[in-house]
Amino acid sequence: xxxxxxxxxxxxxxxxxxxxxxxxxxxxxxxxxxxxxxxxxxxxxxxxxxxxxxxxxxxxxxxxxxxxxxxxxxxxxxxxxxxxxxxxxxxxxxxxxxxxxxxxxxxxxxxxxxxxxxxxxxxxxxxxxxxxxxxxxxxxxxxxxxxxxxxxxxxxxxxxxxxxxxxxxxxxxxxxxxxxxxxxxxxxxxxxxxxxxxxxxxxxxxxxxxxxxxxxxxxxxxxxxxxxxxxxxxxxxxxxxxxxxxxxxxxxxxxxxxxxxxxxxxxxxxxxxxxxxxxxxxxxxxxxxxxxxxxxxxxxxxxxxxxxxxxxxxxxxxxxxxxxxxxxxxxxxxxxxxxxxxxxxxxxxxxxxxxxxxxxxxxxxxxxxxxxxxxxxxxxxxxxxxxxxxxxxxxxxxxxxxxxxxxxxxxxxxxxxxxxxxxxxxx
Amino acid sequence: xxxxxxxxxxxxxxxxxxxxxxxxxxxxxxxxxxxxxxxxxxxxxxxxxxxxxxxxxxxxxxxxxxxxxxxxxxxxxxxxxxxxxxxxxxxxxxxxxxxxxxxxxxxxxxxxxxxxxxxxxxxxxxxxxxxxxxxxxxxxxxxxxxxxxxxxxxxxxxxxxxxxxxxxxxxxxxxxxxxxxxxxxxxxxxxxxxxx
Numbered sequence: 351x352x353x354x355x356x357x358x359x360x361x362x363x364x365x366x367x368x369x370x371x372x373x374x375x376x377x378x379x380x381x382x383x384x385x386x387x388x389x390x391x392x393x394x395x396x397x398x399x400x401x402x403x404x405x406x407x408x409x410x411x412x413x414x415x416x417x418x419x420x421x422x423x424x425x426x427x428x429x430x431x432x433x434x435x436x437x438x439x440x441x442x443x444x445x446x447x448x449x450x451x452x453x454x455x456x457x458x459x460x461x462x463x464x465x466x467x468x469x470x471x472x473x474x475x476x477x478x479x480x481x482x483x484x485x486x487x488x489x490x491x492x493x494x495x496x497x498x499x500x501x502x503x504x505x506x507x508x509x510x511x512x513x514x515x516x517x518x519x520x521x522x523x524x525x526x527x528x529x530x531x532x533x534x535x536x537x538x539x540x541x542x543x544x545x546x547x548x549x550x551x552x553x554x555x556x557x558x559x560x561x562x563x564x565x566x567x568x569x570x571x572x573x574x575x576x577x578x579x580x581x582x583x584x585x586x587x588x589x590x591x592x593x594x595x596x597x598x599x600x601x602x603x604x605x606x607x608x609x610x611x612x613x614x615x616x617x618x619x620x621x622x623x624x625x626x627x628x629x630x631x632x633x634x635x636x637x638x639x640x641x642x643x644x645x646x647x648x649x650x651x652x653x654x655x656x657x658x659x660x661x662x663x664x665x666x667x668x669x670x671x672x673x674x675x676x677x678x679x680x681x682x683x684x685x686x687x688x689x690x691x692x693x694x695x696x697x698x699x700x701x702x703x704x705x706x707x708x709x710x711x712x713x714x715x716x717x718x719x720x721x722x723x724x725x726x727x728x729x730x731x732x733x734x735x736x737x738x739x740x741x742x743x744x745x746x747x748x749x750x751x752x753x754x755x756x757x758x759x760x761x762x763x764x765x766x767x768x769x770x771x772x773x774x775x776x777x
Numbered sequence: 778x779x780x781x782x783x784x785x786x787x788x789x790x791x792x793x794x795x796x797x798x799x800x801x802x803x804x805x806x807x808x809x810x811x812x813x814x815x816x817x818x819x820x821x822x823x824x825x826x827x828x829x830x831x832x833x834x835x836x837x838x839x840x841x842x843x844x845x846x847x848x849x850x851x852x853x854x855x856x857x858x859x860x861x862x863x864x865x866x867x868x869x870x871x872x873x874x875x876x877x878x879x880x881x882x883x884x885x886x887x888x889x890x891x892x893x894x895x896x897x898x899x900x901x902x903x904x905x906x907x908x909x910x911x912x913x914x915x916x917x918x919x920x921x922x923x924x925x926x927x928x929x930x931x932x933x934x935x936x937x938x939x940x941x942x943x944x945x946x947x948x949x950x951x952x953x954x955x956x957x958x959x960x961x962x963x964x965x966x967x968x969x970x971x972x973x
Contacts, residue, residue: 389843390843390910391843391908391910392908392909392910394909395907395908406866406867406907417865417866418865418866419864419865419866419887420865423842423864423865424842424843424864424866617867621865621866622865622887623862623864623865623866623867623884623885623886623887624886625886626867626884626885626886627883627884627885627886627889628883628884629881629883630881630883631867631869631883631884631906631907632869632906632907633906633907633909744909
């Protein structure tokens with residue numbers, strides 16, 4: 351251990367030095383034990399199984415990281431005042447009063463995994479332990495009654511290289527129907543935005559000809575809002591904004607996006623208890639159906655090294671919850687236009703079923719299809735991913751998945767057929 | 778001055794009756810190994826030959842700010858408890874204990890309540906399937922004479938007739954109850970110690 355320390359004693363200072371130079375390579379997480387501490391409540395209050403949010407977690411998020419019905423009643427720690435409430439009467443002759451979290455809003459998320467590929471040449475290792483795979487320092491909370499923040503500093507190992515990122519965003523939570531985000535965020539139409547298992551959704555990872563994909567975290571400005579449906583059940587949500595294109599500020603052009611979802615039944619998008627009486631209840635139940643539409647447009651590669659690629663992405667989503675089961679699906683088309691070449695149309699979709707065997711054990715199966723060019727003669731690539739996610743504790747998750755390419759199996763199995771066991775914990 | 782025999786008897790009975798209902802058992806419970814001595818239930822064990830009818834009045838237990846209030850609720854066997862949701866978030870009340878049929882009341886809106894009648898003696902743990910950290914207790918007892926200690930450990934059982942009793946002390950975090958014979962005569966003191 352001592353030898354290891356000596357050998358790696360420069361790693362941390364080097365990382366700290368270079369962190370500011372590297373942006374946006376690690377995607378944000380949602381598991382925030384800082385909120386558990388703030389409200390003295392379990393992770394499962396907000397998470398189906400982290401990072402996937404349950405209905406209340408979405409309502410908490412839609413209230414600007416605040417409890418519905420009076421956040422101050424549920425806080426178990428008092429914030430530190432940055433000015434008396436009465437100073438609101440004095441403004442503009444004083445700074446508008448606010449507050450900051452009373453205790454540290456920090457949390458840690460650690461990830462490690464073991465991967466075994468079935469078909470590798472003898473010269474290549476078939477299996478690899480990645481411990482640590484990633485460590486994320488997360489910080490999130492509220493600033494007074496109108497602002498909230500969410501950020502992280504993340505270090506991730508990827509193919510032997512170390513990548514870092516430190517996205518953050520500040521939100522103005524004017525009212526549930528109107529919020530403004532300034533910072534870095536992922537724009538992603540998939541329900542819940544985050545994969546419960548190690549393999550990300552194929553629609554999020556679909557690459558354009560210049561390497562653009564949804565999954566990247568990008569800086570920008572977003573407007574969003576949400577509201578309950580009739581009788582306090584279900585409801586609507588919109589998101590729209592402008593953000594840097596792929597490659598950060600290297601591109602002159604920005605991406606624009608918009609997404610709308612509508613939920614029928616279940617907990618209101620803003621929470622509440624109206625119309626929610628039931629004989630059964632559990633943190634993972636929310637009998638409801640949510641449909642959504644998404645559109646994004648932008649230009650990629652507007653620099654000296656690549657031809658300009660104009661992109662239009664359109665997606666539709668379905669997210670159905672019934673008792674212990676969830677069925678969700680997303681279909682996304684991408685239209686790529688590069689001058690002097692034929693347009694390329696791509697189509698990716700997936701369907702995923704989840705079932706809560708026990709509250710701590712979730713079975714999952716995902717079928718995905720990716721057709722990079724719908725006009726060529728190549729069949730779509732299809733893959734089946736059965737998996738189980740076990741919550742060893744509310745903040746410790748063990749996931750086991752098997753990735754089985756189906757179409758063009760022999761050609762793809764060498765690279766893609768694998769088993770992955772992933773360990774996550776947060777504190 | 779002479780009183781008729783019947784009047785004398787009536788006066789003596791009234792005096793005896795008055796003395797019998799004026800008794801009180803009070804004292805301190807020391808819970809060793811805990812930060813404070815709250816939530817210990819001191820109660821009179823079943824008395825041979827005596828039963829007590831189930832109360833008609835319901836007793837309330839609240840769910841407020843993600844906490845069961847009170848944390849420990851002793852009731853006489855047969856009592857119906859109304860579980861109130863005072864929060865703007867959904868709650869649930871269920872018990873994993875067989876002595877109360879492992880009841881599950883589901884969820885209900887803010888300001889409303891659902892009820893359960895505790896028919897059998899039981900130390901029922903109450904949980905919420907929505908908020909796993911929430912925990913409360915209903916202790917179902919054979920007599921109406923009981924009290925819950927405060928943080929200092931002080932307790933007081935009032936209106937306890939004079940007599941010899943078996944007194945027990947229960948605490949949600951201590952498996953073994955303390956049992957002690959106590960003779961009550963008027964205001965009587967008895968202290969108890971429990972060790973975690």
